[in-house]
């Protein structure tokens with residue numbers, strides 16, 4: 049495995065959550081650090097949901113120093129989802145079964161194969177680090193009944209494609225892809241990331257529903273704007289949504 053220069057790596061057999069481990073390692077964190085675990089006993093997903101982590105799946109968090117304002121740093125969820133897409137294409141040799149779902153899920157044949165959880169950490173007043181947690185269903189997916197009623201069907205790379213990948217090998221592909229995408233983001237900003245993300249986006253031009261805690265908005269998925277917001281065309285006009293769960 050060729051590991052990207054400047055990125056540290058911690059490998060753990062078992063941990064509660066690589067997100068919790070990232071928070072514990074914050075005091076001694078210097079540059080970007082990947083934290084990989086073979087097993088997680090208390091993995092968490094977006095919006096406080098539990099995340100199933102059977103053995104053979106990838107669980108990792110990238111702890112990144114964060115120099116920009118939170119809104120810009122958060123665009124790394126698009127950087128990370130593109131890196132995941134690159135890694136999937138690299139290990140399978142196929143691009144067409146994969147797509148990206150706003151804000152940062154990766155789909156395989158329309159099912160969810162990977163999720164990303166972004167958290168800010170540290171600092172007094174302003175956060176000093178970003179923790180990018182990545183879970184990939186390589187070997188097994190949770191049962192459909194284990195996810196929310198309208199959520200996408202979970203799927204896993206091995207059972208769906210016949211491509212069996214060891215989590216450590218996948219991490220190598222992901223870390224290399226992330227380093228390339230991060231370098232592009234640092235040099236050129238969000239524009240090329242946005243263009244590449246939109247080229248792989250699921251359901252552009254189709255009706256989707258965005259659910260925030262209290263309300264739902266249904267509209268045609270037009271684009272993702274230069275701030276990373278989801279843009280829906282609705283009977284009331286165009287609506288830009290910063291954070292929501294999307295249902296197809």
Ligand SMILES: O=C(O)CCCC[C@@H]1SC[C@@H]2NC(=O)N[C@@H]21
Pocket residue numbers: 064065066067068088090091092093094095097099106107108109153162163164165181182183184
């Ligand atoms: O809800 C989602 O789609 C995001 C899932 C993120 C899961 C990963 S697994 C590695 C890291 N550790 C955690 O506890 N969660 C993230």
